[in-house]
Amino acid sequence: MMAEKYWLVKTEPSVYSIDDLRRDGETLWDRVRNHQAKLFLRDGMQPGDACFIYHSNAHPTGVVGVAVVMGVAVADPTQFEKGTDGFEPRATREAAVWWARRLKWKGRFAACVELAALRNEPKLAGMRLLARGNRLSVMPVEKFEFHCIEQMAKA
DNA sequence: GCCAACGTTGGC
């Protein structure tokens, strides 16, 4: 399936890394607790879209691989888990507040495309990830940016 | 560990 749109999701590798995704093959990308990121997960992503995996709070930080978006959005099950961080008292089974998507492992880059390298690439100057103050954990990536980073990974 | 930047909460 040809990817229609391109995305990037952040994860702290000490919590869940690209290697965890490779081991699992597929995972539910849940625990996103920002409304803008939620809308991208729920309404923006479509099956077959390509998604970078980005390691944050890590050594090194950067883009480490690619996943594929699977299926439709599902209510994030962690919002119903009373007594946990993810619990969302406003959520009901009929009206979920937070949403998640299944992501399937596609590949891991031979080397992390580091944040500093992204910042040094003039073609990526407008990339949302690099915008001042950006903290989104799920965000769109332009097609040309996606291909540019894939090329950087091969270099 | 520090801290800049941003998001959320809650008093009014």
Added chain:
DNA sequence: GCCAACGTTGGC
């Protein structure tokens, strides 16, 4: 609805 206080993210 405003906005100060607080919490979180995430690079360094």
